[in-house]
Amino acid sequence: MTQSPAPLPPPKLRRHLREAASLTHDQVAERVGVARETVRAWESGRTTPRGRRREAYAKLLASLTEADMVTNPQEAAPPPQVTVCPNNDPHHPETPEAPGGRPTGTTLTPAQAFDALYAFCAPALVRQAYLLSGRRELARESVERAFQVAWQRWPEVAVDRDPAGWVRATAYEYALSPWHRFRPRYRHPEPPPSDAADRALLDVLLTLPTPYRRTLLLYDGVGLDLPETAAETEASTPAAANRLLHAREAVAARLPELASPSALHRRLAEVASAERLRAAEPTTVRAGSERRARFWTRVAIAFTVAIIGATALTVRTAPTRYEPAVPPGETVQGIPPRSAPGTLSDAELDLRAKLRSGIQHGPQRLIPLAE
Structure with missing residues (x-):
């Protein structure tokens, strides 16, 4: 009788369990007895383990699952990989196979699928956004804003191949936006971590260029x-590889003990987990998304009404017939230029004196005098 292969969780849950246990690809590969690239391929879903390697890998993941359920019971669920229902309605996604490979047979509402995705991704995303920005409040705001956008565009996110990656990219873009420096609440730095080693690592990360910092955190x-x-x-x-190498060199130059990628991975997880960052409830995020959508809908309606009113006023006050413009003046030829008056001659001076001396009192008239 052929023995059935050991059940394995979905690829994304495999990576989640490894990260929750703070294990690197090299450590998992050493325990299972394979190469580091093989573990990466298993976690991405490109290949599937077989034979004894599958049994060893399944046993390791089972132990990590038990440990993760004990330490983080709220983060043990895998991200919902929603698919389109038979009626092609993206608003009613169905859950995929269960971790054991059996279909669950249940249909999730959009709110339930969103809450499941939020419960799985939000805690880790807040910690990652904190490493990118160095601000606790901005990290929480970035994750909430990313999930608000995801809820507004849920039909698109629900059928995406990687909903967690979609939300992660949106949160990273918001956390790294350069416009936050002009906001009054983010003009002053926040208190650094209490531990000196954590402060040193966070300072090194924040001195890296934004693309280098993001590449280092993702890889x-x-x-x-x-x-x-x-x-x-x-x-x-190649550009991502160069950014990663330069970022590692910058970190190793300031912190030589983190020259190893495994040590750097462990320290990144420790720094992010030491802050005890908490995300809001999914119901609060969905309510905020709906309020924001209503607000911008009202703004769009008000702007449209203003445009219609301005157009109506223009039509009402516009002239109803054509009025030609006044043509510019033209120069008339043949007229001598007007000369300015000159000095008076002797005869003109005598005449003026005579006229002035001959003015009589009374009505203004000229009286001829006999000579």
Whole structure:
């Protein structure tokens, strides 16, 4: 009788369990007895383990699942990989196979699927946004804003191949926006971490250029492979590799003990977890998204009404017939220029004196005098 293969959780849950246990790809590969690239391929879903390697990998994941349920019971659920229902309605996604490979047979409402995605991704995203921005409040705001946008565009996010990656990219873009420096609440720096080692690592991260910092966090922090990191940062694979190398060199120059990628991965997880950052409830995020959508809808309606009113006023006050413009003046030829008066001659001076001396009192008239 053929023995059935050991059940394995979905690829994204495999990566989540490894990150929750603060294990690197090299450590998992050493325990299972394979290469580091093989573990990456298993977590991305490109390949599937077989034989004894599958049994060893399944046993390791089972132990990590038990440990993760004990330490983080709220983050043990895998991200919902929603698919379109048979009626092609993206508003009613169905859950995929269960971790054991059996279909669940249940249909999630949009709110339930959104809450499941939020419960899985939000805690880790808040910590990642904190490493990117160095601000606790901005990290929480970035994650909430990303999920608000996801709820407004849920039909698109629900059928996406990687909903968690969609939300992560949106949160990263908001956290790294340069416009936050003009906001009054973010003009002054926040208190640094209490631990000196954590402060040193966070200072090094914040001195890196934004693309380098994001690439380093995605590859060494989140655990994405190089092509996925390049795609999420909108760069070519060689460019992402160069950014990663330069970022590692900058970190190793300031902190030589983090020259190893495994040590850097562990320290990134420790710094992010030490802050005890909390995300809001999913119901609060959905309510905020709906309020924001209503607000901008009213703004759009008001703007449209203003345009209609201005157009109506223009039509009402506009002239009903054509009035030609006044043509510019033209120069008339043949008229001598007007000369200015000159000095009076002797005869004119005598005449003026005579006229002035001959003025009589009374009505203004000239009286001829006999000579």
